[in-house]
Amino acid sequence: MRDLTGSRVALFVPCYVDQLAPHVGFAALEVLRRIGVAAEYPADQTCCGQPFVNLGCADAVRPLAARFAATFAAYDYVVCPSGSCTAMVHHTYAALLDDPVAVASGEHTYELCEFLARVAGVTAMRGRFPHRVGLLRSCHGLRGLRLGSCSERVEPVSDPVARLLSGIDGLELVEPARRDECCGFGGTFSVTEPDVSAMMGRDRIRDFREAGAEIITATDVSCLMHLDGLLRRANAAPRSLHVAEILAACEPST
């Protein structure tokens, strides 16, 4: 494990996590605390602007990117409990902006599990969580941040998020038949193409259920919010839990 004392670390809580899943923000803070990182929460943060880029209004995002840069420029690392928003600030800002400060703060931003594995050098966690857990590999983490190998590429197998979970006592990771198919949320896609989006979500849920999952976990609240909305409509299992909520009760294993 890498010693990060002396590094300034900020927590970036995306807008929808802030408003709709604040407990995930606190879980992320707790995970960081347990690996010895006292993350700060700069209160001036708002939204990375991903929905607008998604809709095709990339120009509307420039001021948001400038705000992101101003908020986080002073930190060595920015940690975010969302692969999607991280991919946005990490890659899209660079493609979109000519502002080197904004690009730099984007490049210092890491998704929580990515930060644990790639920056802090934490590859496994100790704790107890006696449940069968299915890991939804959210696309922007998987293919955007390359947070693990994906099934369509011929590359060495790696799965850092599963690895973080796999050391937890009692936690049994179950694999759906389609290990990394998209859940169908897709940001604005969920409302511009509701029928295909919902069908994709139902398909993922069935796949996880058939694999025996009691809990679906992911690096992204957004994917889970979509699946959770479908699950609650059908009044069906499994339930969803952000990966930070599982890791928050664990210690890094040394």
Next chain:
Amino acid sequence: MTHALRAAAFTADSQRAAWHDRALWFVRRRRDDAARSVAEWEELREHAARIKDDALARLPELLEQFEAAATARGAVVHWGADAAAHNRIVEDILRGRGATRVVKSKSMLTEECRLNEHLERRGIEVVDTDLGERIVQLRGEPPSHIVLPAIHLRKEEVGELFHRELGTAAGLSDPVELTAAARRDLRGAFLSAEAAITGVNFAIAESGGIVVCTNEGNADLGTAVAPLHIACMGIDKIIPRIADLGVFTRLLARSATGQPITAYTSHMHGPRSGGELHIVIVDNGRSRLLAQPRYRRALACIRCGACLNTCPVYRRSGGHSYDTVVPGPIGSILAPSRQPARYASLPYACTMCGSCSDVCPVKIDLHGQLLQWRRDLVAAGHAPAAGAITARLAAAVLRYPRLYAAAGWAARLLLRRAPGLTARSIPAWSHWRELPVAPPRSFREQMRDRRRG
């Protein structure tokens, strides 16, 4: 009509949509296995991408080199600026030989140019000889997939069609027997054809040869019987050297269907003895795409269909929901370059999962180009105006932390106090899903409380 509406119609038949998804996922899985059988797969993709980039960078030179070499081998090369010119050229060649019966193997270009329609209106009969193509031709509909044209149909539907059109027994749906019936029917067309039209998978500038890949041997059979062969190709089919060909044949069938190679890979260098070979080279909007740096790499496409098979949206919405000759991710890039207003919804038929870009054998940044298209469509005023206005408004609010916090507070209040009303105001979400349960206090509010202690 938008892609979303046509997709809704397809998913409404939930059994068909589920079956369509499973059938194509099976092809995607086979593709994964085939890719893994080549240890240097990712390097091969990179290599293919570089060859295509080189070819696109010096396309005029390579096309002329191809023309000279093909002519030297006895082929006649024609140039068509657009679909109309292409159809006229083909028609003139056929008329010059008095040919009225034509067999055609699979060619997306002739679909794009609507050649069948053009020729049939002028009394020339065209029989599509690829089984899937023949099925959709008999049904009078366009193909729904560039490699598997009739993948949207069940064997029972093909059975009914063949009963009606080819006189097979009522209720017959055994694929082997149906294929045999089609084969018997096609045999007559092959034997009486006066001309054969084929597509082109690769045109080799160095040698002037063309390569056609099929699984059914129908291109070979057509060109072996008829004395006249017309090969139709887009300008993007050029590869520089014979040595490059192996890179693409290794990638094409593996990416398309998971086969190591197509059952037939036919190399045609000049006309067969006693026959005539005409090669029609068509632009039809390709040079316009070539001139757009953001989209030019889409011309590297070798039409393997892997991006369709892996696309979770295509698999569940069916090829016809794209209302364009080439559907799926690559089609959603190509179509707006022709008719941006008509196809403005296609780049939005994508979750940005990125799988298409990862399977593409020539490494086209498909999902990146789709995102770019959204930007260009909004800028050109073709995207839904309400979405763009709401986005700008929301982005303006989000610039100011206090305004954002207040808006978030109000939205949560609405969600908690009037969940029914809120749900009804977002029917696209609520038709299928429950809205999230809003917490009384946001993360930032709770953090502020903690600081105040």
